[in-house]
Amino acid sequence: MATxxxxxxxxxxxxxxxxxxxxxxxxxxxxxxxxxxxFIDNLTLPNMLHCAILRSPxxxxxxxxxxxSAAEALEGVVAVITPEDVKRWANAHVTSPPGWGTxxxxxxxxxxxxxxxxxxxxxxxxxxxxxCELIDIEYEILPSVGTANAALAPDAPVLWEEHGTNLIxxxxxxxxxVDRVFAEADHIVTGSxxxxxxGANPTETFGCVCQWDLTDNSLxxxxxxQVPGFWGLARSxxxxxxxxxxxxxxHPQGGAFGGxxxxxxxDIAALLSRKAGGLPVKxxxxxxEYLLAGSSQSWDRHYEASLALKADGTITGLKVKLLDDQxxxxxxxxxxxxxxxxxxxxxxxxxxxxxxxxxxxxxxRAPAAPYRGYGPPPHFYVLENLVDMAARKLAMDPAELRRxxxxxxxxxxxxxxxxxxYDSGNYEAILDKVLKLADYQALRKEQAAARxxxxxxxxxxxxxxxxxxxxxxxxxxxxxxxxxxxxxxRVSVDILGNVTIVVGFNLQGQGQFTVAxxxxxxxxxxxxxxxxxxxxxxxxxxxxxxxxxxxxxxAITGAVLGACQKLEADFKRVVAHLMGGLPVEAIELMDGKxxxxxxxxxxMTFAEVAGTMLGRSDLLPPGMEPxxxxxxxxxxxxxxxxxxxxRCKSYLTAASATxxxxxxxxxxxxxxxxxxxxxxxxxxxxxxxxTVEGQLQGALAQGVGAALxxxxxxxxxxxxxxxxxxxxxxxxxxxxxxxxxxxxVTPSPVTPLGAKGCGEGAMHTTPAAVSCAINDxxxxxxxxxxxxxxxxxxxxxxxKQAGAAG
Amino acid sequence: xxxxxxxTVTVNxxxxxxxxxxxxxxxxxxxxxxxxxxxxxxxxxxxxGICTVLINGRSARSCLTLAVQADGAQVTTIEGLRNRETGExxxxxxxxxxxxxxxxxxxxxxxxxxxLELLRDNPNPSDEEMKEALGGNLxxxxxxxxxxxxxRLAAQRLRASSAA
Numbered sequence: 001m002a003t004x005x006x007x008x009x010x011x012x013x014x015x016x017x018x019x020x021x022x023x024x025x026x027x028x029x030x031x032x033x034x035x036x037x038x039f040i041d042n043l044t045l046p047n048m049l050h051c052a053i054l055r056s057p058x059x060x061x062x063x064x065x066x067x068x069s070a071a072e073a074l075e076g077v078v079a080v081i082t083p084e085d086v087k088r089w090a091n092a093h094v095t096s097p098p099g100w101g102t103x104x105x106x107x108x109x110x111x112x113x114x115x116x117x118x119x120x121x122x123x124x125x126x127x128x129x130x131x132c133e134l135i136d137i138e139y140e141i142l143p144s145v146g147t148a149n150a151a152l153a154p155d156a157p158v159l160w161e162e163h164g165t166n167l168i169x170x171x172x173x174x175x176x177x178v179d180r181v182f183a184e185a186d187h188i189v190t191g192s193x194x195x196x197x198x199g200a201n202p203t204e205t206f207g208c209v210c211q212w213d214l215t216d217n218s219l220x221x222x223x224x225x226q227v228p229g230f231w232g233l234a235r236s237x238x239x240x241x242x243x244x245x246x247x248x249x250x251h252p253q254g255g256a257f258g259g260x261x262x263x264x265x266x267d268i269a270a271l272l273s274r275k276a277g278g279l280p281v282k283x284x285x286x287x288x289e290y291l292l293a294g295s296s297q298s299w300d301r302h303y304e305a306s307l308a309l310k311a312d313g314t315i316t317g318l319k320v321k322l323l324d325d326q327x328x329x330x331x332x333x334x335x336x337x338x339x340x341x342x343x344x345x346x347x348x349x350x351x352x353x354x355x356x357x358x359x360x361x362x363x364x365r366a367p368a369a370p371y372r373g374y375g376p377p378p379h380f381y382v383l384e385n386l387v388d389m390a391a392r393k394l395a396m397d398p399a400e401l402r403r404x405x406x407x408x409x410x411x412x413x414x415x416x417x418x419x420x421x422y423d424s425g426n427y428e429a430i431l432d433k434v435l436k437l438a439d440y441q442a443l444r445k446e447q448a449a450a451r452x453x454x455x456x457x458x459x460x461x462x463x464x465x466x467x468x469x470x471x472x473x474x475x476x477x478x479x480x481x482x483x484x485x486x487x488x489x490r491v492s493v494d495i496l497g498n499v500t501i502v503v504g505f506n507l508q509g510q511g512q513f514t515v516a517x518x519x520x521x522x523x524x525x526x527x528x529x530x531x532x533x534x535x536x537x538x539x540x541x542x543x544x545x546x547x548x549x550x551x552x553x554x555a556i557t558g559a560v561l562g563a564c565q566k567l568e569a570d571f572k573r574v575v576a577h578l579m580g581g582l583p584v585e586a587i588e589l590m591d592g593k594x595x596x597x598x599x600x601x602x603x604m605t606f607a608e609v610a611g612t613m614l615g616r617s618d619l620l621p622p623g624m625e626p627x628x629x630x631x632x633x634x635x636x637x638x639x640x641x642x643x644x645x646x647r648c649k650s651y652l653t654a655a656s657a658t659x660x661x662x663x664x665x666x667x668x669x670x671x672x673x674x675x676x677x678x679x680x681x682x683x684x685x686x687x688x689x690x691t692v693e694g695q696l697q698g699a700l701a702q703g704v705g706a707a708l709x710x711x712x713x714x715x716x717x718x719x720x721x722x723x724x725x726x727x728x729x730x731x732x733x734x735x736x737x738x739x740x741x742x743x744x745v746t747p748s749p750v751t752p753l754g755a756k757g758c759g760e761g762a763m764h765t766t767p768a769a770v771s772c773a774i775n776d777x778x779x780x781x782x783x784x785x786x787x788x789x790x791x792x793x794x795x796x797x798x799x800k801q802a803g804a805a806g
Numbered sequence: 807x808x809x810x811x812x813x814t815v816t817v818n819x820x821x822x823x824x825x826x827x828x829x830x831x832x833x834x835x836x837x838x839x840x841x842x843x844x845x846x847x848x849x850x851x852x853x854x855g856i857c858t859v860l861i862n863g864r865s866a867r868s869c870l871t872l873a874v875q876a877d878g879a880q881v882t883t884i885e886g887l888r889n890r891e892t893g894e895x896x897x898x899x900x901x902x903x904x905x906x907x908x909x910x911x912x913x914x915x916x917x918x919x920x921x922l923e924l925l926r927d928n929p930n931p932s933d934e935e936m937k938e939a940l941g942g943n944l945x946x947x948x949x950x951x952x953x954x955x956x957x958r959l960a961a962q963r964l965r966a967s968s969a970a
Contacts, residue, residue, distance in 0.1 A: 025903055025904065025906075026903070026906070028911070029902070029903040029908060030895065032910075032914055033884075033899040033902050033903055033908065033911070033914055033918065034888055034895070034899065035842075035883070035885055035915045036843075037911060039843070039846065039912065041837070041843070041847070044838075044841075126830075202910070202912075203846075203856055203910070203912045203913045203944065203946050203947075204846065204910070252910075253910060254848075254910045254911070254912025254913075255910040255912060255946050257946070286850055287848065287849040287850060287851065287854075507910070507911075508910060509908075509909035509910030509911070509947045510909065511909070690906045691906070693906075694906050694909055694947075694948060694949075697949035697950075697952070698909060698947045698948050698949045699949075700949050701945075724849070724851050724853065725848075725851065725853035725854055726851070726853055730854070730946060732941055732942075732943075732944060733937050733940050733943075733945075733953070733954075734937060734941055736949050736950050738949075738951045738954070739951075
């Protein structure tokens with residue numbers, strides 16, 4: 001069996017690649033445009049009950065009494081769960097670092113508004129909600145912690161009495177001689193930044209249907225699960241079940257972006273099913289529940305950061321001090337967003353030394369969750385703003401300051417101070433291309449003319465690195481253990497030569513089923529419609545993770561190629577045997593034909609070999625199983641354990657992009673309008689270019705939301721003030737600029753087919769790029785916006801301060 | 807709970823009669839009483855537009871409409887678009903596939919229903935008119951670029967077929 005996977009599409013066993021790297025229509029789409037995809041709320045099981053959850057109206061309170069008798073007496077109510085049931089049947093959620101997870105329903109006290117305190121299963125959702133109103137809960141209201149700074153005050157109320165402090169973790173990393181480079185710097189630029197909470201908000205909220213089998217003592221969970229196996233394992237911990245007694249069936253998801261969540265909802269629906277004698281229970285989170293306390297809120301950060309430079313503009317050092325508000329618990333893995341920046345801490349630049357000082361605290365806000373990018377987007381917002389501040393200080397063009405500090409093409413693979421290795425790249429080529437695409441000099445002239453008219457027009461040139469293909473080792477610094485993220489595919493061929501690919505994850509929007517089909521079709525010379533891709537539940541799927549960490553396109557490509565290679569080896573054995581006992585090495589695969597190398601006219605088609613294997617056992621080599629099926633599980637090669645400063649080879653690929661943005665800030669209102677947007681990116685081989693472009697533009701939209709519109713606002717007592725889409729402003733078609741895009745291709749030397757992770761994409765760059773453009777517009781006034789989102793009110797206040805507002 | 811009311815709604819040309827609670831929304835009626843699951847719910851407070859259907863030919867949010875309000879109405883949903891005999895996609899659906907006008911596909915039925923109304927009333931809309939028509943529909947995946955391309959392609963194909 002071959003051990004090396006093809007490094008480029010041209011190395012596939014075909015004389016002409018038909019699908020990989022071409023714009024192909026997605027196999028996912030016909031069902032989606034027809035409205036027939038089985039999103040979780042479309043699933044109905046016989047005798048299914050409906051769940052509603054009663055949630056805490058207080059940020060911090062002791063639960064004195066729960067009386068559910070009136071709810072239980074309501075006709076149509078089948079089960080109610082209260083803290084007593086949860087104490088008996090469930091465990092607190094496992095967290096990293098450990099010990100900061102609560103139960104699915106609050107026991108003794110509530111830590112945030114929206115925390116579940118009881119739940120009802122009834123014959124309809126409306127009835128279940130009626131019943132929730134009948135549950136009587138007596139609270140003793142406790143003083144709350146509203147902000148990260150308040151959490152560390154000496155007299156602050158303590159959320160977690162067993163810890164005795166609101167501090168989850170304080171850790172400082174030093175990479176290289178930070179003190180020396182700052183002491184020897186000719187210039188130091190320093191800034192304070194505030195990134196307010198924003199979050200994923202997929203259009204579909206979380207939902208599940210859970211059924212507890214009381215005979216077998218096992219659990220079946222259907223739902224919008226992003227990472228089915230991982231969620232199944234977590235349920236085994238929280239619900240006291242062996243992991244193989246939790247079966248998770250992932251349904252197509254209406255987006256996730258990391259923020260789908262579902263742990264609590266699943267545990268609650270599962271316990272209700274258990275209490276209801278094993279009837280299935282459906283829970284569909286509504287939008288208010290999602291906004292309040294789903295996995296909806298991410299990145300609540302206060303930064304102090306500095307950049308050290310030489311007189312010629314060489315950046316020598318970066319210091320970042322982060323105070324991160326994780327909310328009330330760490331159960332949704334928000335802590336990882338503090339660890340992930342290590343994978344690309346110094347961005348595109350050669351910076352010899354860096355320091356990262358991290359303080360993670362709990363407050364009475366909702367638990368922080370993952371969101372597209374998982375940490376680097378706010379980090380790059382800080383770094384890129386610092387670089388622009390340095391450019392202004394040194395009176396250098398921001399594009400040129402970046403250029404002279406880039407990691408050069410001949411320096412790859414390049415190890416950054418925080419330990420990760422970038423696989424490949426050509427940042428200067430990206431910069432040149434985007435400056436040309438934007439006609440940068442003309443833009444600057446346009447800006448000068450606008451400024452002469454008194455208009456506030458700004459331009460940014462911002463680049464970032466997207467760490468792709470995540471590995472668990474990157475998160476060791478917050479207590480996550482392990483190296484390697486297995487992703488499997490099982491490829492089976494039927495007697496007529498049709499192929500089925502079984503994977504462990506379901507649709508979420510990024511088109512990975514299409515990628516899997518493209519790869520197999522090109523490998524065996526098939527039409528794509530001869531390939532079916534399907535998801536298996538966790539009890540029959542190969543090892544898998546699912547979507548996350550800009551990884552799955554690369555990982556599933558590796559898994560499918562590995563399975564194809566195993567099939568190829570078996571098929572060659574059959575053909576060699578049938579050709580009169582030739583050695584296997586005498587057979588080659590090309591364009592779907594297994595042929596004799598010395599005489600390529602002689603051979604068998606893919607379907608003929610499969611048919612022989614399944615239908616003519618008398619013709620097979622002795623001892624060969626009639627099984628044209630192969631499973632392969634891929635994980636990134638060469639990953640290692642981190643050292644005491646968190647340094648390791650974590651993310652396998654380093655994609656990059658440079659955005660050029662032109663904005664205008666309205667003097668009267670402080671409103672920002674994006675006038676022009678240009679992107680050039682490099683994510684190696686583009687497996688399905690249309691999908692890559694779609695991911696880029698979609699991430700751009702989310703970046704615009706984070707930069708200008710989206711914010712979870714709390715009062716100083718941690719009461720949420722944003723609970724509907726009327727307050728949480730998702731960008732509409734009117735707010736999202738359509739970027740002019742181009743790309744270069746620097747294939748990854750370490751991935752199958754040379755592709756790099758690209759799913760998180762522009763989310764890394766857009767918030768920084770829009771912010772830097774606004775600050776360029778404001779620069780003549782001597783003010784800067786250093787807080788997200790740059791709402792009209794925030795900007796107007798700055799204009800007023802500068803005496804420039806209308 | 808209050809007394810149920812008899813409600814008669816014609817959906818995609820077929821007449822349905824049900825006894826429903828007055829508080830039942832049209833969206834839940836379509837999804838759970840009629841098992842037409844292609845109309846999705848994004849926020850249930852009238853902002854995202856993901857539940858858009860046509861009521862008597864006009865786009866409307868089925869989450870803010872009660873089923874009893876639709877009594878006697880003609881409702882068109884995504885399930886009514888594909889050719890029933892051949893299974894062939896409607897030209898608007900096909901244009902969304904061809905131009906990659908969707909990613910997760912959750913908001914897509916609503917965009918298609920809004921586009922159906924737009925192109926019926928205005929077969930050759932400008933980009934500004936498209937944005938105006940689609941401004942009430944949120945999409946979290948695509949960044950709208952490929953949605954606009956899909957609507958342009960659908961318009962072009964529908965004009966070509968009506969001219970033929």
